[in-house]
Amino acid sequence: MARAAVPGRLSNRLGWRVAHLVERRAETPTAGTLVLDAPDWPGHLPGQHVDVRLTAPDGYRAERAYSLAAPADGDRIELTVQRVPDGEVSPYLLDVFAVGDPVELRGPVGGWFVWRPADPAPVLLVGGGSGIVPLMAMVRARRAAGSRVPFRLIYSARTAADVLYADELRRRTRDDLGLDVFPLFTREPPEGATRPAGRISTADLNTNGWPPSFEPACFVCGPTGFVETVADILVALGHDPRRVRTERFGPTGG
Numbered sequence: 001m002a003r004a005a006v007p008g009r010l011s012n013r014l015g016w017r018v019a020h021l022v023e024r025r026a027e028t029p030t031a032g033t034l035v036l037d038a039p040d041w042p043g044h045l046p047g048q049h050v051d052v053r054l055t056a057p058d059g060y061r062a063e064r065a066y067s068l069a070a071p072a073d074g075d076r077i078e079l080t081v082q083r084v085p086d087g088e089v090s091p092y093l094l095d096v097f098a099v100g101d102p103v104e105l106r107g108p109v110g111g112w113f114v115w116r117p118a119d120p121a122p123v124l125l126v127g128g129g130s131g132i133v134p135l136m137a138m139v140r141a142r143r144a145a146g147s148r149v150p151f152r153l154i155y156s157a158r159t160a161a162d163v164l165y166a167d168e169l170r171r172r173t174r175d176d177l178g179l180d181v182f183p184l185f186t187r188e189p190p191e192g193a194t195r196p197a198g199r200i201s202t203a204d205l206n207t208n209g210w211p212p213s214f215e216p217a218c219f220v221c222g223p224t225g226f227v228e229t230v231a232d233i234l235v236a237l238g239h240d241p242r243r244v245r246t247e248r249f250g251p252t253g254g
């Protein structure tokens with residue numbers, strides 16, 4: 001898509017507001033975090049997302065959803081975008097969208113796939129690929145709130161090079177009491193890994209998840225197939241479907 005133009009400014013939660021790119025950080029060779037200045041940002045809960053709208057000079061528009069990756073810092077918000085090869089919007093946001101450029105945002109959106117720090121239930125987070133993004137927002141919000149609610153994060157990535165937030169996850173596993181992270185790899189495990197490469201299985205969720213009797217709040221996010229598989233396994237293991245919340249990012253991977 002050609003560099004986007006932004007039509008007249010609108011600024012309310014249900015309508016579109018204009019934000020500007022402040023910084024872009026590489027996360028992996030195929031993903032980056034965008035820091036945006038979104039004037040009059042109303043705040044958001046971890047798990048919510050924004051709709052992003054790009055308008056080409058000829059008026060053509062493309063709209064996609066992106067999860068809010070971290071608690072807001074005033075009007076600053078963060079999105080992490082994974083490149084979808086041949087995608088229309090993600091390569092634009094990673095390669096063309098430049099510091100100072102405007103983009104239209106609507107949100108925050110979503111009231112079900114959210115974690116509230118006041119909720120005392122243990123939390124099981126299960127993410128596939130870029131599905132880690134809203135789950136990381138929850139991990140970061142837990143830290144920001146000083147919460148001691150026990151969190152377990154099971155994160156499926158293709159290879160170690162595809163792991164988003166790798167350094168921060170290592171640091172938080174060490175420093176954030178009550179947070180355990182279980183990485184698993186579908187293509188190529190890193191040296192020394194005890195689990196062979198493979199898709200997430202009942203054994204992974206049984207061993208590293210919470211037992212259903214703990215009544216955890218479960219959040220599952222990633223590609224549609226991944227989310228459906230994990231949700232089915234959790235329910236088969238005895239988790240109450242009402243406590244299994246899901247967010248589907250797209251058809252295949254990412």
Ligand SMILES: Cc1cc2nc3c(=O)[nH]c(=O)nc-3n(C[C@H](O)[C@H](O)[C@H](O)COP(=O)(O)OP(=O)(O)OC[C@H]3O[C@@H](n4cnc5c(N)ncnc54)[C@H](O)[C@@H]3O)c2cc1C
Nearest residue numbers: 064065066067080081082087088089090133249250253254
């Ligand atoms: C609620 C919600 C939150 C989301 N949050 C994030 C986020 O935090 N980070 C993020 O990177 N993405 C996120 N997504 C996915 C994002 O909205 C886009 O779908 C993604 O960036 C692809 O858009 P695109 O225009 O680049 O590709 P498109 O032009 O839409 O698609 C190109 C090709 O890739 C396929 N495709 C589309 N989406 C995906 C996908 N996700 N994975 C693999 N193949 C795909 C399409 O079928 C098509 O064949 C979220 C989606 C939803 C619904």
